Amino acid sequence: MNIDGKQAAADLRVKLTKEVESLKAERGITPGLTVVLVGDDPASQVYVRNKVKQTREVGMISDEIRLDEDTTEEALLATLAKLNNDENVHGILVQLPLPKHINEEKIIATIKPEKDVDGFHAMNSGRLLNGEKGALVPCTPQGCVILAKRHLGDDLSGKHAVIIGRSNIVGKPVSILFLQENCTVTIAHSRTQNLPSMCRQADILVAAVGRPEMVKADWVKPGATVIDVGINRIERDGKNKLVGDVDFDDVSAVAGGITPVPGGVGPMTIACLLKNTIEAAKIYG
Ligand SMILES: Nc1nc(=O)c2c([nH]1)NC[C@@H]1CN(c3ccc(C(=O)N[C@@H](CCC(=O)O)C(=O)O)cc3)C=[N+]21
Numbered sequence: 001m002n003i004d005g006k007q008a009a010a011d012l013r014v015k016l017t018k019e020v021e022s023l024k025a026e027r028g029i030t031p032g033l034t035v036v037l038v039g040d041d042p043a044s045q046v047y048v049r050n051k052v053k054q055t056r057e058v059g060m061i062s063d064e065i066r067l068d069e070d071t072t073e074e075a076l077l078a079t080l081a082k083l084n085n086d087e088n089v090h091g092i093l094v095q096l097p098l099p100k101h102i103n104e105e106k107i108i109a110t111i112k113p114e115k116d117v118d119g120f121h122a123m124n125s126g127r128l129l130n131g132e133k134g135a136l137v138p139c140t141p142q143g144c145v146i147l148a149k150r151h152l153g154d155d156l157s158g159k160h161a162v163i164i165g166r167s168n169i170v171g172k173p174v175s176i177l178f179l180q181e182n183c184t185v186t187i188a189h190s191r192t193q194n195l196p197s198m199c200r201q202a203d204i205l206v207a208a209v210g211r212p213e214m215v216k217a218d219w220v221k222p223g224a225t226v227i228d229v230g231i232n233r234i235e236r237d238g239k240n241k242l243v244g245d246v247d248f249d250d251v252s253a254v255a256g257g258i259t260p261v262p263g264g265v266g267p268m269t270i271a272c273l274l275k276n277t278i279e280a281a282k283i284y285g
Pocket of ligand 1: 046047050093094095096097118139231242261262263264265266267268269270
């Protein structure tokens, strides 16, 4: 069965629209999200355009700052300092990856944790790890849990979640989120021995490795829930195609539920970004 991320994101936006309305009515706050884009990668531009459109759709203020590819680190830091001090800006997102001459870690550390709607700042990852309130939680991992629950229901306790990938952006935080849902969590990665048989143990399998169509049907326990985080552009039959880390046609035959690419985790990432911005405005605005 297909787990429809587009529909799940649209459902979430309906809820968010109402929250924005009451924030405006009761506290006079309109949540604002500013996206900073360095350089002009065409894929990034599509992503930014979708974000801007959806942000406005739920009644929030959306801003974009575009900087040249050769912008200095100092100039980017100065831009962030301004946004950190702008009370109309509740969320700041600096699109990654950044050009090589800019230190990404330093940039992330400069964003005020209260405005870090990506949830990448050490303050937010620390709060997430410690289970503290007020953490801004990374968007893609939140989307993965929402989609798993959409298929399995709200109670995930006792399920074995196997995460393939250990990045700071997806693998590590999504593991913590499934642990908070009382799952048994295994983090697998490129050095894991016998990866297919490890994955076959999963009730919930999350693929976040960035390798096109790596997960095959014989990696998946019949009936398992498969969440595909991959967004890979490949050439096939002379055409440019978007595929996940899961071989969708192959795995669909055995999985109980599977998220497609496109139309799965991607739209949820954006909806959760809006959710985080509203959260930031509510708590810190
Ligand atoms: N600071 C930062 N935060 C991010 O969250 C971040 C980032 N940098 N850099 C780039 C990646 C990529 N990313 C996507 C989110 C949604 C879709 C998405 O909605 N995709 C649609 C299709 C898009 C298409 O057709 O090209 C889908 O999967 O259905 C794609 C990609 C967020 N990222």
